[in-house]
Amino acid sequence: MKGDNRMSTLRPKNWVFLIPEDAAATLILYAPLHKIAVRVSPQAGNLLVPILDGRQEDVTDSPQKDELMGFLASNKLLELPKGWAPDQSSAGKGKAKITMSLTNKCNLRCIYCYAKTGMDYTTMTWEVAKDAIDRVILEAVQNGEKKFGITFHGGGEATVELKFLQKCAVYIQEQAHVCDLKPYLGMVTNATLITTPVAVWMGEHFSNVTVSFDGLEEVQDYQRPDSRGKGTFVRVTRGIQNLMEVGIKPSIRATVTDFGVNRMADFVEYLAKEVFPKGGLIHFEPMSLCGRAADNELTTDPQAYMENYLKAKEVGKKVGMEVTCSFDTFGHEKKHFCGANRSTMFCVSPHGLVSACSRVTKPTDDGAELFFYARHNGQSGGFDVDPEAVNKIVAQGNLPENPCVSCFARWNCQGHCPIARYAYHEHREQSCIIIQELLKSAIITELDKNL
Ligand code: SF4
Ligand code: SF4
Structure with missing residues (x-):
């Protein structure tokens, strides 16, 4: 049986997400597998985009970069936590x-x-x-x-x-x-x-x-x-x-x-x-x-x-x-x-x-x-x-590259119901709206609790 080789190509941006927050001019850094959600400024967001994409060298050295790297390292955000690579066996x-x-x-x-x-x-x-x-x-x-x-x-x-x-x-x-x-x-x-x-x-x-x-x-x-x-x-x-x-x-x-x-x-x-x-x-x-x-x-x-x-x-x-x-x-x-x-x-x-x-x-x-x-x-x-x-069911069951791999809901949703994905296309589009909105609203509620 063929495995899902895409797991080996994952970068931190596939498990640490930057979600724009509607009302405020902030971004939410959301790392579900590390159980972390924090608000970050748009400036920090600009630095984080290349870092999470594995291109740290593209970011000019600065105290802000050091601070962000320290935060990512201390929370192990640059590593996919153990046990989260799908078990092909x-x-x-x-x-x-x-x-x-x-x-x-x-x-x-x-x-x-x-x-x-x-x-x-x-x-x-x-x-x-x-x-x-x-x-x-x-x-x-x-x-x-x-x-x-x-x-x-x-x-x-x-x-x-x-x-x-x-x-x-x-x-x-x-x-x-x-x-x-x-x-x-x-x-x-x-x-x-x-x-x-x-x-x-x-x-x-x-x-x-x-x-x-x-x-x-x-x-x-x-x-x-x-x-x-x-x-x-x-x-x-x-x-x-x-x-x-x-x-x-x-x-x-x-x-x-x-x-x-x-x-x-x-x-x-x-x-x-x-x-x-x-x-x-x-x-x-x-x-x-x-x-x-x-x-x-x-x-x-x-x-x-x-x-x-x-x-x-x-x-x-x-x-x-x-x-x-x-x-x-x-x-x-x-x-x-x-x-x-x-x-x-x-x-x-x-x-x-x-x-x-x-x-x-x-x-x-x-x-x-x-x-x-x-x-x-x-x-x-x-x-x-x-x-x-x-084999065909498993191939269809793998998380689709588009639009799921870079979606901030991917670890919560995992592409949602496989048959809906395969056979009910209209339903699927509606599902994504509901899943993403409900998740975002729950993250914001959680952040606001800690204000
Ligand atoms: S919300 Fe939609 S795009 Fe995101 S992971 Fe689920 S099915 Fe994929
Ligand atoms: S209908 Fe139920 S069992 Fe069938 S693919 Fe969807 S969630 Fe899974």
């Missing part, structure tokens, strides 16, 4: 975790659905499910792990195939017991089918549940109707209540469109008051321009999203709700955005194909031609991995 290797997309069937018809539910009703065969479970357990045993993880998530709603889901869970428990491993089961669900008995059963098996829930009644009912066009707000809240009664506190994942963007803070307040009086977590994401969202020509204005996200976050602090978003990256430096960058995710689709991205679950999905890299082999009872396909 991890490419394609799993970590005893898989995602199973049991079915493409779904009882909802969300107006922006990336999977365009209602067009494909394939459910995984038992052979595929069993072999996927056996594979992750074997991986855990071979890696000397004590646990393994399976998340049910994908292009449909797993609880639509409840009996099959239960059969999988029983088999997982049995095999985990045989191998002396602890299984961690997770699920992303629309929660509309979580009745009391289903919740009781989930309480016995699941450690982690995320509920897709977009907002107050008018937002949820408009954005996430069922297959007959009826609203789902009441059913979702009942499902969450049922989970809470058996001790599962789900996190909430809300997709934001222009329709609901002004109600984000109200939704946080509602959740704190009515659903999570002891505090909870909500993760907002602006809608991706793909699947049914592209067909319906829906939009999410980046400016409106940002303003309302920040408002919602403020409200969250007051009412005890943690408010997050993958675009809100300050303090979350990372080597890769997700497992799709290095093809380390093993997401088994209902057709028995394996994808590096949990969004790709059908051969007709955006990105299917890139992200599928293995398929079930009914004869051997395993999965045949195509190394060439892995």
Whole structure:
């Protein structure tokens, strides 16, 4: 497998950034990997540009140059901190975790659905499910792990195939017991089918549940109707209540469109008051321009999203709700955005194909031609991995030279969601605006705290 040779050509300007500050005539020196952010004068900025580019000799000797060099040296800013060069050897290797997309069937018809539910009703065969479970357990045993993880998530709603889901869970428990491993089961669900008995059963098996829930009644009912066009707000809240009664506190994942963007803070307040009086977590994401969202020509204005996200976050602090978003990256430096960058995710689709991205679950999905890299082999009872396909995913997953390598958000963002970068171009441009603005505003807030 080819490595990403660009790491060897990095210069300090690729990890120490100079960001112009709008209002004041200052620059912000931002070095996320060194956890440093300070304001510097434009004069200092002029000297720093060639120094950070590795051209110190171009700067005439002066007391100011000595002072800057002293500052850079004492904070080790001219060196990339250890451990931040991407680890090429991890490419394609799993970590005893898989995602199973049991079915493409779904009882909802969300107006922006990336999977365009209602067009494909394939459910995984038992052979595929069993072999996927056996594979992750074997991986855990071979890696000397004590646990393994399976998340049910994908292009449909797993609880639509409840009996099959239960059969999988029983088999997982049995095999985990045989191998002396602890299984961690997770699920992303629309929660509309979580009745009391289903919740009781989930309480016995699941450690982690995320509920897709977009907002107050008018937002949820408009954005996430069922297959007959009826609203789902009441059913979702009942499902969450049922989970809470058996001790599962789900996190909430809300997709934001222009329709609901002004109600984000109200939704946080509602959740704190009515659903999570002891505090909870909500993760907002602006809608991706793909699947049914592209067909319906829906939009999410980046400016409106940002303003309302920040408002919602403020409200969250007051009412005890943690408010997050993958675009809100300050303090979350990372080597890769997700497992799709290095093809380390093993997401088994209902057709028995394996994808590096949990969004790709059908051969007709955006990105299917890139992200599928293995398929079930009914004869051997395993999965045949195509190394060439892995190489292509990894090549696509590398941080793009343009515009990311010199972007001040690069260590926080890492090019953001790989499939958005590959397949949803318009979405990507919007994403960069939101990521850079949110990061800059968080850096300024942090600097102002220390004034
Ligand atoms: S590529 Fe994007 S959608 Fe796919 S798993 Fe990664 S973050 Fe999720
Ligand atoms: S995706 Fe956009 S915000 Fe992220 S590193 Fe690249 S240019 Fe910067």
